Amino acid sequence: MLLARRRCAPMATTMPNAAAFSGAATASQPAEGIAKDRDLAPLRPPVLADAEVFALAQRYLTPNYKNSSIVFSHGDGPWNIATDGRRYLDMSAGVAVNALGHGHPDLVAAIAEQSARLVHQSNYWHNQHAAVLAADLCQRFETAVLNTTGKTEQSRVFFCNSGAEGTEATVKTARRYHARILGKARPGIVTVQGSFHGRTYAAMTATAQPKYQDGFEPLVPGFRYAKFGDLASIAAQIDDTVGAVLIEVVQGEGGVCVAPPGFFKELRQLCDDRGVLLCLDEVQTGIGRTGTFFAFEQEGIAPDIVWLAKALGGGIPVGAMIAREAVAQALQPGTHATTFGANALCMYVGRVVLGVIDRDDLVGNARRMGDLLLRELKTAFAGKAYVVDIRGRGLMCGVQIRGDVKAVIEVARSKGLLVSLAGSDVVRLTPPLVIGREHVEFAVSHLLAAAEQVLANA
Numbered sequence: 186m187l188l189a190r191r192r193c194a195p196m197a198t199t200m201p202n203a204a205a206f207s208g209a210a211t212a213s214q215p216a217e218g219i220a221k222d223r224d225l226a227p228l229r230p231p232v233l234a235d236a237e238v239f240a241l242a243q244r245y246l247t248p249n250y251k252n253s254s255i256v257f258s259h260g261d262g263p264w265n266i267a268t269d270g271r272r273y274l275d276m277s278a279g280v281a282v283n284a285l286g287h288g289h290p291d292l293v294a295a296i297a298e299q300s301a302r303l304v305h306q307s308n309y310w311h312n313q314h315a316a317v318l319a320a321d322l323c324q325r326f327e328t329a330v331l332n333t334t335g336k337t338e339q340s341r342v343f344f345c346n347s348g349a350e351g352t353e354a355t356v357k358t359a360r361r362y363h364a365r366i367l368g369k370a371r372p373g374i375v376t377v378q379g380s381f382h383g384r385t386y387a388a389m390t391a392t393a394q395p396k397y398q399d400g401f402e403p404l405v406p407g408f409r410y411a412k413f414g415d416l417a418s419i420a421a422q423i424d425d426t427v428g429a430v431l432i433e434v435v436q437g438e439g440g441v442c443v444a445p446p447g448f449f450k451e452l453r454q455l456c457d458d459r460g461v462l463l464c465l466d467e468v469q470t471g472i473g474r475t476g477t478f479f480a481f482e483q484e485g486i487a488p489d490i491v492w493l494a495k496a497l498g499g500g501i502p503v504g505a506m507i508a509r510e511a512v513a514q515a516l517q518p519g520t521h522a523t524t525f526g527a528n529a530l531c532m533y534v535g536r537v538v539l540g541v542i543d544r545d546d547l548v549g550n551a552r553r554m555g556d557l558l559l560r561e562l563k564t565a566f567a568g569k570a571y572v573v574d575i576r577g578r579g580l581m582c583g584v585q586i587r588g589d590v591k592a593v594i595e596v597a598r599s600k601g602l603l604v605s606l607a608g609s610d611v612v613r614l615t616p617p618l619v620i621g622r623e624h625v626e627f628a629v630s631h632l633l634a635a636a637e638q639v640l641a642n643a
């Protein structure tokens with residue numbers, strides 16, 4: 186029964202009922218059959234008033250998110266527009282996701298056109314978009330490896346749906362590579378304090394921040410923690426039971442932390458010397474955000490595994506783990522899989538996102554606008570006693586603040602600027618890669634006004 190609906194318990198709020206849905210079947214219309222053979226208007230759920238949204242969310246969503254009281258109805262480039270018509274400059278981009286901004290015509294067309302052709306198929310069958318997107322990502326990876334190391338490497342991609350799944354795939358691949366390809370299990374994994382790798386079990390265990398692990402014990406065995414940017418501390422955690430180091434090139438959630446110059450080169454050497462895989466989490470830094478397609482390119486090194494998500498689908502969930510050929514051989518048939526990963530819609534959208542990034546030189550724009558943003562922030566906040574540090578790379582910038590950082594973010598929001606919190610004291614800016622000079626100026630002046638309002642006399 187195509188139109189069968191489940192009975193729901195009565196609701197305290199005004200809940201849209203079946204009849205309120207435009208296109209719902211009536212007694213005279215057929216209740217069975219293939220939708221596209223019927224001459225019905227598309228089913229369109231009704232739009233709710235904000236108060237109804239809040240009531241439903243409060244009653245029915247798990248309480249794990251602290252949502253603000255804004256409901257966005259649509260977007261326009263780097264702007265988000267709320268249901269009351271207010272415009273907000275989105276300098277967060279859904280936490281580094283909306284690389285093309287909102288309502289980008291190429292993204293809109295890609296989703297519409299591909300969804301009319303084919304949304305999902307299982308991985309039992311080939312899908313041209315997965316094959317082409319994998320080839321594209323491998324070529325970018327292999328070119329970056331050649332440029333940084335002079336070595337010719339082949340690589341392969343595993344597609345998934347999120348950053349955390351990329352972390353899981355990396356942990357599984359690294360462990361299986363040692364156990365089944367090299368023939369000696371080395372299940373130990375070293376990660377660093379302040380890292381963020383996701384919320385699933387291995388990803389949460391890899392995330393060396395107790396606040397994310399609290400109450401979820403027992404964690405996944407085999408993880409050890411060291412200090413970010415501190416080679417000796419990482420070296421001290423590596424013995425012959427350790428098979429991989431997992432690390433972000435620039436720590437995002439941890440507070441937009443950049444490692445000291447030369448750290449990654451030394452880490453690469455350490456991993457080579459000890460037979461350990463270097464696995465880089467580029468979920469936030471990847472796809473051009475830091476001014477090169479992969480952030481590792483700026484470190485002059487190449488990883489054994491790198492994983493991406495966030496910006497790759499421009500808002501459609503797409504994740505990808507790229508591994509060197511020999512390492513990728515750990516994932517033989519039946520060893521790892523995901524239902525939704527590599528589906529036709531996600532893969533096509535990924536192709537279009539990368540196509541737009543190349544066509545419009547958005548990596549170059551990230552570099553240019555990122556330099557401008559950092560410079561303008563440093564100029565605007567020069568001499569402010571409440572500023573501890575201003576740092577970043579490309580369009581991933583952080584203003585570290587002494588004082589009530591959450592209040593600064595809230596006041597900025599009330600002034601029409603969306604930024605996010607990173608670590609305990611950093612205002613993070615990860616805007617869409619399409620922003621221009623006027624957006625940088627708006628962001629800096631409004632963030633300064635918010636900080637002054639909260640902190641100038643604190």
Ligand SMILES: Cc1ncc(COP(=O)(O)O)c(C=O)c1O
Pocket residue numbers: 280346347348349350352381382383384433437438466467468469470494495
């Ligand atoms: C570096 C990094 N890795 C992994 C993740 C987890 O990604 P997801 O939330 O898509 O699972 C994030 C999310 O913020 C991240 O910043």
